[in-house]
Amino acid sequence: MLLRLLLLTLISYLQPLNLRADRAYLSKRQFLRVFSRNYHTTPMDFVIRKRLDYSCTLLRNPGLSISRVAMESGFRDQNYYARQFKSSFHCTPSEYREKQYPEKAGPSEWRAGLACGNSIQIM
Incomplete structure (x- = not known):
């Protein structure tokens, strides 16, 4: 049953909680x-972490805007996405993209001094 709960949460992380509960x-x-x-952790915190992990993958593509990355990751509000991202990674999505993929992000004066987390800590 525990595996079923986890799988339902992973597979359907864009669906409302009551629908996931019904399926379980x-x-x-x-x-x-x-x-x-x-x-x-709560299912919602788990889902947010998974969405943020996925957004990190999407940030590899310099052709995707930050707002598009937010939408594709399941965040309807770019500001909420940016706050959640900064809370987990201690930098903005733009700073993360620049720190992780400097050749794709373009030139920047402050890149060398950026202190940005590399991964989300999962409890």
Whole structure:
């Protein structure tokens, strides 16, 4: 059952929580309780981390704007995406792109001094 919860959350991370709970044959409250107890995070925090991980992959493409990366990653609001990204990586998506892929991001004066996290810490 635990594997089913995790798979449902991973596969359907763009779907509402109540739909994921229905597919696991649990009430919304039971789904939250079982998931949190076993994975030490809420389903929504888990989903946000997965969306941010995916956005890091998309940031490799210099042809995609930051707003497009946000949308493709499942964030409807670019500002919310940027806040979540900065909270997890301690830099903005643009700074991350420049730090991780300097040859794709273009020239910048401050690149050398950028202190930006490299990965999300999953509990």
